Amino acid sequence: MTIPSFSTFAKKSKQLIEQQLHTYVGVLESPTVLKESMEYSLQAGGKRIRPLLLFATLDAFSKDIERGLPVACALEMIHTYSLIHDDLPCMDDDDLRRGKPTNHKVFGEDIATLAGDALLTYAFQVIATMNHKEVTSEQKVALLAELATSAGAEGMIAGQVADMQAEGKELKKEELEYIHRNKTGKLLVFPVVAGAILAGATQKEIATLKEFSELLGLAFQIKDDILDVEGTEEQIGKRVGSDETNEKSTYVSLHSLAGAKEILATTLVKAKESLNSLQVDARYLYDICELVGNREN
């Protein structure tokens, strides 16, 4: 059998996830406006890099990616809810997200708040009720614990709060890293760990993959900061230099543009070294390293 190219794999992954997210919202017996609001943001055209990471990890252990579909959808629901709430007037007050009007601009702040709450809640439901002959209750509990911890008050939300408190202040390197490790990092670590749990990986393999994904998450954030300075508005779907106007500390403001690019390259090399130490064919995870380094939005 021919091994699908990375772009074929990524395309299939994106199709699968968007179709399944559509199905998950479709089966809900809920007020129409709530479903429309959930669907609007779920289908607003993200990169789907988190599901891709989960599928690529499963593939590294020669497991069928369908096994990870519910968990990947749950993760995308949590990522999406966080964007909806972040965009609210009481938070970042953004009118545009990926070039489209933000959820509250279309549905109102009340429905947007509730659609976010509903997506967050549904994420846990989807994992708890998933039905796959190879997935045990022990694995489900481990996944649910890991997801809640990554997304919650010691993970994504901690990073979000720290980020808000940092606005207008000059940050130390450690403070900036705390924010990124939590705000964006933990939800990039989760899919890799989740893929490993679902594949029945050893604790040692899980630890190595965790290290890999932490480095990848860091690279992802550095690239974000570089793009914010270098990108065009069309490419990144928000105002270029918006971090600067908001007086946010970034890797570029801390290390200069050239410095940030060097750290990005070093970080990706380290991430690949982690993968090298595994006894599996992690081909698509290497490809994702390239993708993170070279992406233009």
Added chain:
Amino acid sequence: MTIPSFSTFAKKSKQLIEQQLHTYVGVLESPTVLKESMEYSLQAGGKRIRPLLLFATLDAFSKDIERGLPVACALEMIHTYSLIHDDLPCMDDDDLRRGKPTNHKVFGEDIATLAGDALLTYAFQVIATMNHKEVTSEQKVALLAELATSAGAEGMIAGQVADMQAEGKELKKEELEYIHRNKTGKLLVFPVVAGAILAGATQKEIATLKEFSELLGLAFQIKDDILDVEGTEEQIGKRVGSDETNEKSTYVSLHSLAGAKEILATTLVKAKESLNSLQVDARYLYDICELVGNREN
């Protein structure tokens, strides 16, 4: 051994839950302001009727109530998050809750939104990571599925959206019932079902207890509507007649005050009949029926 009176049992239940909620927030490694905001609303002095229902159900099956403590805390976290988000300016825009300033009045809308999100997320974490020798992974998965379904887009949030859409309209009986069954009902059914799951009850017993708790939830809501007309502001901690000013349909507006009282009495009789059919000593559940019928706030 003497059987503790209901008031002793209820007092112990309240103490246990408030102490454990305090501990759960205390152990979080999170930004201080986030923990303060979570703690503020968790300790704002609710009736704790949901945990009491869970403990009373466990007691009916002669099980130690400590077994249900994490689940009861999780439920109280979800109830609390829903109040924080409901009070936001983009929702009900309330300045007071139980006679105290609402969360966003103290911590700001951004932190209040995130504290709500964090409580919702932590609820699932607490159940997934609970550690009790009698509680299996299968039971945890069942509890997590049940809680997410009850609180989410087909449960509490569905009711909340329907309630918002109903404002200023005259509702039919079925529409009003849909709102209450979901908005408040499902989180009153959950603790009873959860207690039964934790106690290892049969499917038949769970079905009977579900019927009981649906009737109890209905009674709870009717009593709420009656109190809104009859209560004093001090007793209920919000403006008396506020439903009327908001042009909300209620059991009183649909059936008159005397009619609502009659339905309340009939509903509680039916609830007790459900309990009668069980082969367990559900003493405290009968007491809770009395409490719901007679409460003054």
